[in-house]
Amino acid sequence: MQYLALIYAEDGAGPQYGTPEFEGYMAGFFAANKAYEEAGVMRGGNALQATSTATSVRIRDGKTETMDGPFAETKERLGGYYLLDCKDLDEAIKMAELIPTAHHGTIELRPIMEIPGDG
Amino acid sequence: MPAPDLERRISQIMREDRGRLLAALIRSLGDFDLAEDALQDATERALIHWTRSGLPTRPDAWLLQVARRAAIDRIRKAKRFKGLANDITRLMEEDEDARSQAPPEIPDDRLRLIFTCCHPALEQKTRIALTLRTIGGLTTKEIARAFLDNDAAMGQRLSRAKAKISAARIPYRVPDRADWDGRLNSVLTVIYLIFNEGWTAGPGEAPIRSGLCNEGIWLARMLCDLAPNDPEIEGLLALMVLSHARARARFDESGALVPLDTQDRTLWDTALIDEGLAILDRAVSRRLPGPFQVQAAIGALHIQAETPEDTDWMQILALYNRLLALAPSPVVRLNRAVALAEIGALTEARSALNALGADLADYQPFHAALAELARRDGDRLVARNAYETAIRLSVNEGEKNWLRAQRDRV
Structure with a gap:
């Protein structure tokens, strides 16, 4: 089953760019990537640019409305994701533990909906 | 057998075997709801069938087989997903196997079941409710009453949990040795919370609430049988048994609480005390200390004092x-x-x-x-x-x- 691991953290929380701690933080991601490849669970993943670059789009009464900023104003921002193919939630939790952001932010695991007759 | 006797016998069988039957059905069906519905169908059929032709030699095996067929019927009727054809074939094969030989002992999957019900991906209160529902066999209404909640909210909580177990694929499995301690602790905490909810109930409250003490002890005894020689399981059982030994002395006739130091110690249940101390001794002799054993040891010191001053x-x-x-x-x-x-x-x-x-x-x-x-x-x-x-x-x-x-x- 595929799980989307959504990586949330508060702005400014965790190691900051340019500090030695940040290098360790990034090394954590490289280690996670490697572990996912080795376990054969990696189906994709990316880091996202800051929420200040986000645009929200919706259509109301046939008219497209665009808004500056993310959909939900929350303290924790979505910063990136992984798509992982795991045998069950226990394995997915173990994989999520490897994401270094879990130490100061939150990883939300969402199972991908399986549409019958698909693939 | 006359109907009222039979009904009593069936509810007795369900009390003793429900958890085991349900655990086995969930294993072959992979679906909590379907398993519960199918078992319900089987008990209804048992009432009709057994009134006519008497009790079968192995009522539990009879119920399991009829429930399995009821599940096949339900899947066929639903016909929602093509994929279920495989399930039907597999279930029918299991059914054939069951028919062609003397009924085998039903494998005991309750350990898987309780670990799944107490999975840390579920909310604490949900773990408690699900454990009482599936293993303890309490009805949704009873659980709602026991936790002073309303029926509809409790029903929703249970169905959301069952949906999450299947949708997020929470595994139906006993955890590996590496994860054992953490996951077991989640199970033991759920059982202790069930016991404590009963412990805090006053004498004027619904009996189902104080009944939770027995429910907690019953669950820990079951766990001791399923996973023998685990000192923390024994520690929890000893802790609850030693507390429960003082149950009769905890309230006076007016219903007022009597604290430990003024309790009438002759009202303490000596058989339970002896049992609790023996279980604790066994746990401690394994030399793997844990929080439940320490709490039980504290309880033992209180209960072994002849007078409060001797504590x-x-x-x-x-x-x-x-x-x-x-x-x-x-x-x-x-x-x-x-x-x-x-x-x-x-x-x-x-x-x-x-x-x-x-x-x-x-x-x-x-x-x-x-x-x-x-x-x-x-x-x-x-x-x-x-x-x-x-x-x-x-x-x-x-x-x-x-x-x-x-x-x-x-």
């Missing part, structure tokens, strides 16, 4: 220090502070209590302990105020009455 508070304090190292929490710190006061270290006890004010602001026993200490110190204003707060926070009439009496003594 070995030095030893109890040492055990609380141990517990603090194993599983630190504000409540453990509170109990340690009480032990400090009992050995006469009043100043140390008060400063320990004062440090807990923020963490335990809404915890009744904290205010009661603070009040008692202030009273001993001659600090009457603080004592009365703290008793008032404790009375306000208490949810149990017997306890409130006792606290009021204490307040009036100040």
Whole structure:
């Protein structure tokens, strides 16, 4: 089953760019990537640019409305994701533990909906 | 067999075998809801069938087989997903196997079931409700009443949980050795919370609430059978048995709570005490200490004292220090502070209590302990105020009455 691991953290929380701690933080991601490849669970993943670059789009009464900023104003921002193919939630939790952001932010695991007759 | 006798017999069978049957069905169906519905169908058919032709030699095997067929019928009727054709084929093969030979012993999958029900991906209250529903066999209505919740909310909570187990693929499996301690702790905590919910129920409340004490003990006994030689499971069982041994002495005729030091010790159940102490001995001899064993040992020291004055508070304090190292929490710190006061270290006890004010602001026993200490110190204003707060926070009439009496003594 595929799980989307959504990586949330508060702005400014965790190691900051340019500090030695940040290098360790990034090394954590490289280690996670490697572990996912080795376990054969990696189906994709990316880091996202800051929420200040986000645009929200919706259509109301046939008219497209665009808004500056993310959909939900929350303290924790979505910063990136992984798509992982795991045998069950226990394995997915173990994989999520490897994401270094879990130490100061939150990883939300969402199972991908399986549409019958698909693939 | 006449219908009323048969109904009683069926409910007895369901009480003893429901968890085992349900666990086996969930394993072959991979679906909590379908398993429950199919087992329900089978019990309804049993009532009709057994009235006509008497009790089968193996009622449990009969129920399992009929439930499996009922599940096939339900899947066929639903016909929602093509993919289920495979399930039907597999189930029919299992059914054929079952028919072609003498009914085999039904494998006991309840350990998987309880670990799944207590999975940390579920909310604590949901774990409790799901365990009582699937393993304990309580109805949704009974669980709602036991936790002072409404039926609809409890029903929703249970169906959301079952949907999540299947949709997020929470595994139906006993955890590996590497994960055992953490996951077992989640199971033991759920069982202890069930027991405690019953323990806090007053004598005037619905019997289902105080029945939760027996439910908790029953679950721990089951766990001891399914995973023998685990000292923390034994520790939890000993802890609950030793507490339960004092049940009859906890309330007086007026329904007021009687605290440990003024309880009539002749009302304590000596058979349960002996059993609890023996279980604890067995656990401790395995030399793998854990928080439940330490708590049981504290309970044992209380219950072994001939009189309240004989209580070995030095030893109890040492055990609380141990517990603090194993599983630190504000409540453990509170109990340690009480032990400090009992050995006469009043100043140390008060400063320990004062440090807990923020963490335990809404915890009744904290205010009661603070009040008692202030009273001993001659600090009457603080004592009365703290008793008032404790009375306000208490949810149990017997306890409130006792606290009021204490307040009036100040």
